[in-house]
C-alpha cells in the first residue's frame with residue numbers, strides 16, 4: 182500500500198487515456214524522484230492550461246482567448262473549411278503547411294454505441310458557418326475509421342446543396358512498403374488512384 | 378506446400394517432440410489421450426499462428442511450464458522456410474518467418490494454407506446457420522483476404538445501427554440519424570454477399586463432385602441462401618423499408634448476418650435428414666472442395682490436418698477418403714488403430730504418453 186497522498190496521485194494519473202495502473206505508478210514514482218521544482222512545474226502547467234486555454238468561438242479548436250491562432254490570422258483563406266474530429270487533429274494538418282484555410286472541430290465522431298448523436302457534435306455550428314456565406318469548399322478530414330466515415334457522410338448530407346464537400350483521400354503511407362501495407366489500405370489507395 | 382519437420386516444446390502433453398513428415402499421407406496413431414490431436418494442433422499453430430481448438434493459447438502451454446514454442450520447416454513455392462511461434466501467457470504471441478518477426482500472424486496466410494478437420498467441425502452441417510456463415514466467411518477469407526475486413530466492418534456497423542435503433546425507439550435520437558448507418562451497413566453488407574456468393578458458386582460443383590468421390594449417392598448441392606440478395610442499392614432500400622419494424626424491435630432484421638448455406642443430398646437437407654456418416658462425409662467433401670479451389674487459385678495445395686476422420690465411416694468410404702486425400706497432397710491423419718486405415722499410409726507416427734516416434738518397419 183502507498184501512503185494516501187501518493188495513492189491519490191496514482192489514481193489521478195490512472196484516469197488519463199492510455200495509462201494503466203502500472204504506468205501510473207511508474208509516473209508517480211518518477212515525480213517523487215525528480216526535484217520538487219520539476220514536479221511542480223508539471224502541476225503549474227496543468228493549472229495554467231486550464232486557466233488560459235479554452236475553445237475558439239468560431240472553429241472550436243484550442244484558443245488562448247476568444248479566437249484561435251488560425252481564425253485570427255488574416256492571411257488564412259476563408260473560403261475553405263477543414264472539418265476534423267478533435268482539436269489534436271488540427272496539429273498534423275498544420276504541420277503539412279499545405280492547407281491555408283480554416284478549421285472546424287466537431288468534438289468527436291458519430292457513435293451510437295457510445296451515445297454520440299449528431300446533436301452531440303458541433304454540426305449545427307458548421308452549417309451556420311457555411312450558411313453565413315463565402316465558403317467554397319468543406320474538406321472532411323474525419324478519421325478513416327467507421328465512426329469517422331459515418332460522420333463524414335452525415336456532414337456531406339447536411340451540407341448538400343450548400344457548398345462543395347470533399348473527403349480527404351486515404352492511401353499508402355509515404356515511405357511505407359507496399360509489401361507491409363494491409364489489404365484495406367491498398368484497397369483504398371487503389372480506389373482513390375489518379376491518372377498519371 | 379509440404380511440412381517436412383515439426384518441433385514442439387512444452388506444448389500440451391509434449392515436453393519436447395521432434396518429428397519429420399513424409400510427403401503424402403502420414404498416420405498419427407495412438408490410444409485415447411496419447412497426444413494425437415495435440416500434435417495436429419501444434420502443426421496448425423506453427424503454420425497459421427493459432428490453435429484450431431482454442432482461442433485461449435494459455436491452455437496449450439504444458440501444465441507447469443512457463444511458455445511454449447512450435448517450429449516447422451516448410452517447403453512452399455519451391456523454397457524452404459522456417460516458421461516459429463512462441464507464446465508465454467501475458468505476453469503477445471511471437472511469430473517469426475525465416476528469422477524475421479511478423480507484425481501479425483495473418484501474414485502467414487499469404488504463404489500457405491492449412492485446412493483442418495476436427496470432430497467439432499461437424500457443427501458446420503449439424504448446427505445453426507451462424508456456424509455455416511462463420512465457415513463460409515473463413516473459406517472466403519482464405520480466397521479473398523479482404524473479406525475478413527469487410528466482415529469485421531459489417532459487424533461493427535451492425536452493432537452501431539442496433540444501438541441507434543434502441544436510442545431511436547427510446548426517443549433519445551431522431552430516426553433520421555439512421556440514414557448514415559444504413560449507408561455504411563449496405564456498403565459492407567453488399568460486399569459480403571457478393572464475396573460469399575462467389576465462394577459458393579466456385580465451391581458448389583467441386584463439393585458435389587468430391588461428395589461422389591467419397592461415396593455419396595450423387596445429386597448433392599451447396600446453395601448460398603442470402604436473406605437478401607442484391608447490391609448496395611437493394612440492401613439500402615431493404616433497410617429503409619424495414620426501418621419501422623427494426624425500430625420497434627430495436628434490432629436489424631435483414632442482411633447478411635442472417636444468411637445460410639444449404640447442403641443437400643438427394644434433394645434432402647443434410648442438416649435435417651443426413652445420417653452421422655453422411656454428415657461427416659459432407660463436411661469432408663467441403664474441405665476437399667476447398668482444397669481444390671485453393672490449388673486452382675493459388676497454384677499450391679494446402680496441407681490437410683484431419684483429426685479422427687475415419688470413425689463413423691464404413692470401410693468403403695474410408696478407402697475412398699484416403700484415396701482422395703492422397704491424390705490431393707500432404708495430409709496428417711490421426712487414428713486410434715492403424716487397422717482403420719484401408720491401405721498403408723506413406724508414414725506412420727506412433728504417439729504414446731506425450732512422445733512421438735516413427736513406426737519402425739518390420740522385416
Ligand SMILES: Nc1ncnc2c1ncn2[C@@H]1O[C@H](COP(=O)(O)OP(=O)(O)OP(=O)(O)O)[C@@H](O)[C@H]1O
Pocket residue numbers: 388389390391407408409410411412413414415416436437438439440713
Ligand atoms: N496444457 C496441457 N498440459 C499437459 N497436458 C495436457 C494439456 N492439455 C491437454 N493435455 C493432455 O494431453 C493429452 C493428449 O490429448 P490429445 O487430445 O492430444 O489426445 P488424443 O491422442 O487426441 O486422444 P483421443 O484419441 O481421445 O482424441 C490428454 O491426456 C490431455 O489431458
Ligand SMILES: [Mg+2]
Pocket residue numbers: 413414415684685
Ligand atoms: Mg483426439
Ligand SMILES: [Zn+2]
Pocket residue numbers: 237238239240241242248249250251252253
Ligand atoms: Zn478558430
